[in-house]
Amino acid sequence: MAAREVDAEQAPQDGGRVTITEIARQAGVSVPTVSRVVNGRSDVSPHTRARVEDLLRRHGYRRRPTTSATRAALLDLVFNSLDSPWAVEIIRGVEEAAHTAGVGTVVSAIHGRSGGAREWMRNLRARASDGVILVTSALEPLLYEELRILGVPLVIVDPAGSPALDAPTIGAANWSGGMAATEHLLALGHRRIGLIAGPPRLLCSRARLDGYRTALESAGLTLDDTLVVPGDFHPESGFTGCNALLDLPDPPTAVFAASDQMALGAIEALRRRGLRVPEDMSVVGFDDVPEVRWSAPPLTTVRQPLADMGKLAVRTVLRLARGEQPDSPRVELGTELVVRSSTAPAS
Incomplete structure (x- = not known):
């Protein structure tokens, strides 16, 4: 399911919530301008974008999921950092499942540098990613809100704290x-x-x-x-x-x-x-x-089944991208003790 522009005139929200046309009227801009903001386009002035996004947040606007059966084209995989074999194992699982599904993957590390998370969000808007897998990371509440406004499906792997936005989580025991x-x-x-x-x-x-x-x-x-x-x-x-x-x-x-x-x-x-x-x-x-x-x-x-956690995250975010719901919002995969030579009876 490649990212597509919202059809402004045909996009009333579930439950009679505000339409994109009404957002445009209140913001004093055209419907195509609001559509460009919703779809993450860069050709909108910062002042106008801020005014439209404020209205989108106030009205709880959500981009309607597409009903197309076509699979997503691009996923974002986001870590705090990439300086451990632990991260490599999750990437391996994500890449394997994404390749099988015919989906591209963009890997990012958002912490460890000033403004890393906001820079990533700007890039996400520009490439219109179809889903985000967030690994042991915590975004600022405003960035979670931007994901919600964009309608980008989110799955959290090994959550750092309480899950945001009722996003599905995948962890280990x-x-x-x-x-x-x-x-x-x-x-x-x-x-x-x-x-x-x-x-x-x-x-x-x-x-x-x-x-x-x-x-x-x-x-x-x-x-x-x-x-x-x-x-x-x-x-x-x-x-x-x-x-x-x-x-x-x-x-x-x-x-x-x-x-x-x-x-x-x-x-x-x-x-x-x-x-x-x-x-x-x-x-x-x-x-x-x-x-x-x-x-x-x-x-x-x-x-802990790191690669399997990555594979399940891909399958879950693709289901969300198709407008489906996961079988369970909280999944915890089993762990297993592996005994080798570094332990022995106490002397």
Whole structure:
């Protein structure tokens, strides 16, 4: 379904809501001008665009979905950043599903540079994308509102916080994954288990922490707050966090890192201190990105189906682009503990 201009005279809104013709009358502009604003065209003055968009927001205007059965032509895949194998795995799944559907993909990273999200929105308007897959990102409320005005379908993968606009979300079973990782270490006889946590603003981080806490409580252990150190999913924070745990008067015998990248950083911290994995300390990660199968030693980790999450996001946003609704607005794919050589019984 290639993006098409709204037929202004034939576009009354569901439930008798305001038409584009009425928007034009209130704004004091022509119907084609409003149509150009709705469809993201650039040939409208900033002052006029602002006036029309304000009326569109006030009236809750939504572009009517097309009923064409033709498939969408272009999707936007948006990340905070692209500096991790985790992102590459999601891209791999999205590209595979999009290729099968005959759809193009534009990949963007919106954070880490000033005005990145607004720049992306301007580009989105210009290319008239048919759908957006937003991965672990949070847009400003005004940008969500612009997506709504444009009528662009939105699916959120691994939502950072509460979903906006009632958009469908696709995630992984982070709570059960965190519990499985901790239960594995408990079954090996470990009782002091450190956690290098992810950013607390992310739902997935909080869920993994809750799974860790639940496993400890189920084993009759009290959570020791000194064994939980902060991280940001990157190797450097795993390195720093593991060193902090090792510096405790009574350090843990095992570490659960809430991402594979942090687990690799933890293993490097142990190596530099002359400690062996798993003989001196067991390490568990989370994600199962490809390179951890080749780490020294191969990493025990919780596999989340990153590529499958990307594929399902494509299928969901294409359904929305056809004017259909997903089977469920909230999907959580299962996680699986993968045991390799980085864990062993407590000495």
